[in-house]
Amino acid sequence: MRRTHLFLPTLKDVPSEAQIISHRLMLRAGMVQQASAGIYSWLPLGLRVLKKIERIVREEQDRAGAQEVLMPTVQSADLWRRSGRYDDYGPEMLRIRDRHERDMLYGPTNEEQITEIFATHVRSYRDLPKMLYHIQWKFRDEVRPRFGVMRGREFLMKDNYSFDLDFESACLSYNRMFVSYLRTFARLGLKAVPMEAESGPIGGNLSHEFLILADTGESSVYCDRDCVEFDMLAREVNYENPKMVQAVVEDFTRPYARTDEKHDAAAFEAAVPPERRYVGRGIEVGHIFYFGAKYSEPLGARVTTAGGGEVAVHMGSYGVGISRLVGAIIEASHDEQGIVWPESVTPYGAGIINLRQGDSRCDGACEDIYAKLFHREPLYDDRPERAGVKFADMDLIGLPWQVVVGPRGIDRGRVELKCRATGAREEISLESALARLA
């Protein structure tokens, strides 16, 4: 993409409503624009990141054996009356009335919807287990939206739902998602720590939250520093092998890690030596639940068993806040200059800075590099701007690599390769720069 074609409204000054760093950087980097409180438009740069996160989440869901569906944003109130949640959910649910005066709602979550789909089509234990997920916009009318996309009213969420014959089998599904989340967050460049959690209004009794440790987090966390040391991606996982999956879950749940709602000071001090105690803040980026027959019972999701009986299926739900992750990743990865994208979610794989636009040697070299870096989806800053503007902008939007082309080096066939994360700059030949980014 050429910078002169890209709609990328970067800002020097930050709008005053933004307080936390990720929100400020997202506005400055032209990623989003606020439409109203807690509701955002996604501009090209922001949308590219959102899509990359979405893709990684999808790949890991599929890998764990889940199947993607897509349910509507607008749901019927009747469905929610059947589960009893239409009245329970309270003012956080956005209620809508259509032209025929039917009560509708903008879905804050989809347990009812998915359970109805499942109940319509599945009758036999032979069809179990199943995991169905979708990635869809939700709306929760938060009393106080804040922190930009980290706590919006409208947000993009991956929610998965598992259906099993009994508790033991449901635990296997739960474990699969547990491991899938560890892999997902690791691929996003995040150190996410699973913590025992309350299951909240969704109900049930087996639940973990996944938090990344960050000072700007909304949750208080207490954990063993060992939690963030695991290298999940180095670990071989075969989802077809329940024991192997179970072993991962056990390894990751062994160290003490709890949010304040489950925290037990005495247990913490007994389990964790002082030098390994982490007491700080965390951002919740995922939450998984087992809730048994809470929805399958009232909504009639029952299957016949091998013995000829009938049983309500055991369910679980598993959520990842995809739009929240955009902010969370920035919270975890930025510096004074701006965002520092992990390779896996960067909006463009490399930036090309032409320091002397209009100089035939520089222009020629940049065009050459631009074409040869095609596989990296490069962003070529071809604006007739001064060097300082281009450097500042490129640092702000945080692409992991910058190829700097200027008159000083180009006569000798040299360019500068800068690593955004470390700030390290090397003057090397054009060829070796291309080789490094191959």
Add this chain to the structure above:
RNA sequence: CGGGGCGUAGCGCAGCCUGGCAGCGCGUCUGCUUUGGGAGCAGAAGGUCGCGAGUUCGAAUCUCGCCGCCCCGACCA
């Protein structure tokens, strides 16, 4: 939902107390000079001062009402 604050040019803000030509910086546009870390000079465009009433000869400014947005706390992916 309790407490606090803010709405003035695309963005950041001053002006308001003490009513009297709507300003500054950044950005944008034009020209010249510059050109390796957010350039300099000269010129230009850009505003229902959130909305509605009221007071007044006169309201961005004072009064009342409404709307929007932000921050702190209690709740949530």
